Amino acid sequence: MQWLREGQRAGAFRDFDPAIMVMAIQGAREMAVARTAADPDFDAPACARELADIFDHATRSRS
16 A cells, blocks of 8 residues: 555555555455456456556546
């Protein structure tokens, strides 16, 4: 969580609640791992790219 706060202070991230963002990131990661284990056809690399894009947009500074 500290790296999110540091990113906010540096202006790299917009204002958001770091604790909630950590919950969202951890939840997405856990679900991706579970889905990968349960579904041999699941495209984990595509999921990783999509999640990275989602969280990039969710945290990006508007400046």
